[in-house]
Amino acid sequence: DTAVSQTPKYLVTQMGNDKSIKCEQNLGHDTMYWYKQDSKKFLKIMFSYNNKELIINETVPNRFSPKSPDKAHLNLHINSLELGDSAVYFCASSQWTDSYEQYFGPGTRLTVT
Amino acid sequence: GIQVEQSPPDLILQEGANSTLRCNFSDSVNNLQWFHQNPWGQLINLFYIPSGTKQNGRLSATTVATERYSLLYISSSQTTDSGVYFCAVEGGYGNNRLAFGKGNQVVVIP
Numbered sequence: 001d002t003a004v005s006q007t008p009k010y011l012v013t014q015m016g017n018d019k020s021i022k023c024e025q026n027l028g029h030d031t032m033y034w035y036k037q038d039s040k041k042f043l044k045i046m047f048s049y050n051n052k053e054l055i056i057n058e059t060v061p062n063r064f065s066p067k068s069p070d071k072a073h074l075n076l077h078i079n080s081l082e083l084g085d086s087a088v089y090f091c092a093s094s095q096w097t098d099s100y101e102q103y104f105g106p107g108t109r110l111t112v113t
Numbered sequence: 114g115i116q117v118e119q120s121p122p123d124l125i126l127q128e129g130a131n132s133t134l135r136c137n138f139s140d141s142v143n144n145l146q147w148f149h150q151n152p153w154g155q156l157i158n159l160f161y162i163p164s165g166t167k168q169n170g171r172l173s174a175t176t177v178a179t180e181r182y183s184l185l186y187i188s189s190s191q192t193t194d195s196g197v198y199f200c201a202v203e204g205g206y207g208n209n210r211l212a213f214g215k216g217n218q219v220v221v222i223p
Contacts, residue, residue, distance in 0.1 A: 031209060033209075033211075035211075040215075041150070041197060041215075041216055042213070042215060043199065043201075043213040044213070045210050045211060045212075048209060048210070055209075056209075056210055088154060090156060092211075094209060096209065100143060100144040100161075100203060100209055101144070101146060101158070101161040102144075102146065102201075102209070102211060103158060104148070104156040104158075106154070106155055107154050107155070107156070109154070
């Protein structure tokens, strides 16, 4: 009964490839997020969706495109992968109102070679 | 945007010791959370604490919102407490954007 799940857990790919990471939450939340953790463990928000609508789009290259087919899913597609995209990507979810507490998935470690 | 500073950046503890981690933030907040990132990389929710005091077992947290800081107390530390502790805040603009501090790296030695 995992609350926020991500697939895959590990992703190793070559420069120039296109890849996707999937996220699903079963908490009944209406808002989902993508965060990036760099090699120094710094976490920064990339995107958030509320009821399938894009709310936050930080200064992320347009090679990154989030897609939310429904409130329970938020996928991240990355085109033309670069070495600098290597990081751990975390999905999270929360309720837009109420307590705002965010719950994080296990992360996807992306390595671009 | 809101700034989050955590101290100390690194901490080595003998098993059984107590410690206090501090998080300072630069503006009023709607949301403040403490997380533990374990050595396997999982981010575990510890506390949702925009104000007040909470306790959960050997851990407790206090946020003094008017003075813009939060403290995380670890008592009787165990080796399983090792990892990075993150403080994250949402700065009241209504967009639920969590801004993270750089973390406190804690190592508990037996």
